[in-house]
Every structure is written in C-alpha cells, then in structure tokens.
Amino acid sequence: MKFKGTDQYVATEDLQMAVNAAITLQRPLLIKGEPGTGKTMLAEQLAKSLDAKLIPWHIKSTSKAQQGLYEYDAVSRLRDSQLGDSRVKDISNYIVKGKLWEAFQADERVILLIDEIDKADIEFPNDLLQELDKMEFFVYETQEIVKATNRPIVIITSNNEKELPDAFLRRCFFHYISFPDEETMNKIVDVHFPGIKKDIVKDALDIFFDVRKVPGLKKKPSTSELIDWLKLLMADELGSSLLQEHDPAQAIPPLYGALVKNEQDVHLLQRLAFMSRRKG
The missing domain is CATH 3.40.50.300 (P-loop containing nucleotide triphosphate hydrolases)
Known part of the structure; x- marks a missing residue:
C-alpha cells in the first residue's frame, strides 16, 4: 500500500x-x-x-x-x-x-x-x-x-x-x-476549514506570506500558526472585517499574536509600519 x-x-x-x-x-x-x-x-x-x-x-x-x-x-x-x-x-x-x-x-x-x-x-x-x-x-x-x-x-x-x-x-x-507554496497552502487550509470563503483565504495568505518575506525576522510564522490565526479570524465577524479593512502599508497584521511569537519580531514589524507611515 x-x-x-x-x-x-x-x-x-x-x-x-x-x-x-x-x-x-x-x-x-x-x-x-x-x-x-x-x-x-x-x-x-x-x-x-x-x-x-x-x-x-x-x-x-x-x-x-x-x-x-x-x-x-x-x-x-x-x-x-x-x-x-x-x-x-x-x-x-x-x-x-x-x-x-x-x-x-x-x-x-x-x-x-x-x-x-x-x-x-x-x-x-x-x-x-x-x-x-x-x-x-x-x-x-x-x-x-x-x-x-x-x-x-x-x-x-x-x-x-x-x-x-x-x-x-x-x-x-x-x-x-520545504515550506508550502501558496497553492499547497490553499489545499492545507481547505483541509482544516472546508467551505471557508475564498476571499478570506486570499486576504489571509497575502498577509501571511508578506510577513514571512520581512527580512530579519527571528521566527517566521509557520503553517500551524497560520491555521491558529485563521481559526481566530473565523471565530466571529470581527476577524473577517479586520482582514478586509487591513491597510496593506501596515506591516503588523490584525491579531498578530497568533503569527508573531517574540518581541524582537513585533518591534521589527512596528518599525516597518512606522517607516511606511512616514513615507506615506
């Protein structure tokens, strides 16, 4: 077999x-x-x-x-x-x-x-x-x-x-x-959340992979942390609205505590958000 x-x-x-x-x-x-x-x-x-x-x-x-x-x-x-x-x-x-x-x-x-x-x-x-x-x-x-x-x-x-x-x-x-690409990650999300709205998944994955691309992160968020984050976002209507209202220029995602696991990375994302606002 x-x-x-x-x-x-x-x-x-x-x-x-x-x-x-x-x-x-x-x-x-x-x-x-x-x-x-x-x-x-x-x-x-x-x-x-x-x-x-x-x-x-x-x-x-x-x-x-x-x-x-x-x-x-x-x-x-x-x-x-x-x-x-x-x-x-x-x-x-x-x-x-x-x-x-x-x-x-x-x-x-x-x-x-x-x-x-x-x-x-x-x-x-x-x-x-x-x-x-x-x-x-x-x-x-x-x-x-x-x-x-x-x-x-x-x-x-x-x-x-x-x-x-x-x-x-x-x-x-x-x-x-190897870390899953976006297509494989979509399949993994479907396994854990059958019937989840595609627009929520797309917005969440865009933010998730953007965070992983940030240079200097001490610990990049993993698959298990993405699943926890999505579970939080789906817990009530607030989660999906936070995703939709999220400003792409902001480095810190909503409910970031499920994705970012140490203060060094939080400070890094905060600095990036501050620099983004100054440029804006």
Whole structure:
C-alpha cells in the first residue's frame, strides 16, 4: 500500500515519494523542516493511512538512547529484596521496556516515531545506530536478544537544532519538507476549514506570506500558526472585517499574536509600519 496523504494531511508528491522509498528500502525516514510544517503529523497520518499502530517517542534534552531500549530498575529490586519479596529471584521483573522494544515485539508492523531527535545529546543518534540498522539489541541483565518480529516503519524528525552524525545520516532516507507554496497552502487550509470563503483565504495568505518575506525576522510564522490565526479570524465577524479593512502599508497584521511569537519580531514589524507611515 502506497502512502498518498490523507483527508487530513496534504502530502506533496516529493514527500509521498520519500515516504514510500524509505518503506521500500526499509530505512528510517529522517524528516527535517521548519517547526510547524507537519513533521510529527506525518507519522500520525501515515499510521492512519496504513491502519497501523503509532508508537511515539518524544525526545527531550535529557533523553538517553538506552531508555528507548530498556531500563533496569535496580533500586526497586534492592528495596524488594530488603522486604523479602520473592519477585527478586527473576530479574526480568525489573526490566522496564522502552519504545523500541515495544515496536520490535509488536505482532503487526507499527510506525515508530522518534520525534525531535536533535534535542538530545550529540551521542544519542550514534547510540542507536546498530539497533535501528539490525533491528535487534542485547539485554545484558537477562542475556537475551530482542529482535523485531515485524520490522517497524521508523520516522525520525529534526528541527536542525544540532547537526546529526554522518554515520547516522548514512543509514537514513532523508527528506526536507520545504515550506508550502501558496497553492499547497490553499489545499492545507481547505483541509482544516472546508467551505471557508475564498476571499478570506486570499486576504489571509497575502498577509501571511508578506510577513514571512520581512527580512530579519527571528521566527517566521509557520503553517500551524497560520491555521491558529485563521481559526481566530473565523471565530466571529470581527476577524473577517479586520482582514478586509487591513491597510496593506501596515506591516503588523490584525491579531498578530497568533503569527508573531517574540518581541524582537513585533518591534521589527512596528518599525516597518512606522517607516511606511512616514513615507506615506
């Protein structure tokens, strides 16, 4: 079954080809792109499209690769031994299975999402090289090998906060989600707001792309922020009238707090608006 997007997710032809190529090659699919361009949602919608279970592993700065395999709870075992608990005789009672173990042991093929891998330590990707390549790992405490019953489809996302090791990149199929053009963005808006008035979408997208073009922005508004902004504008009649009455010479859009996320960018837009008024 080929992935072609879903009724809730607009996948470009390039993205469809990347997903299907990674599945064919049985390689992890490494997805990069601006925050808010639908990298995490891709895994969710791929699972829906293939009718497969999604196992998400959301990475934090404190995450360790070992946690994805398993953890040995030595403290609990020591406490139980002091209390005379008979469970201490079986060390497997104190093995906590991680997300990779869960994915490897699944009865059917699952989607394993390793989300925002670049948040972790630089050694994190290297520590998973063999496990993701061979789809197996060794449990030292029980002397057993955990091998994937059904090879999971692995989706790895990155926001490019850190460079990933070459050895890790070599084992992945890579795709960069380019920011959607206006035509693709129209399709995305239609998915989220079926039946929305075309004139509202046109006015909103004109303003949205104008803001993205402003040089010097620390954080350009993303797709998810556009969706939030449109939701606000459609909440009542005031929103659509604000769009229609918006002066194109003004750099600050109505309800800008949904699009602009830091004070530096707000001040930049305010300066541009002031300079525009002076020229006018």
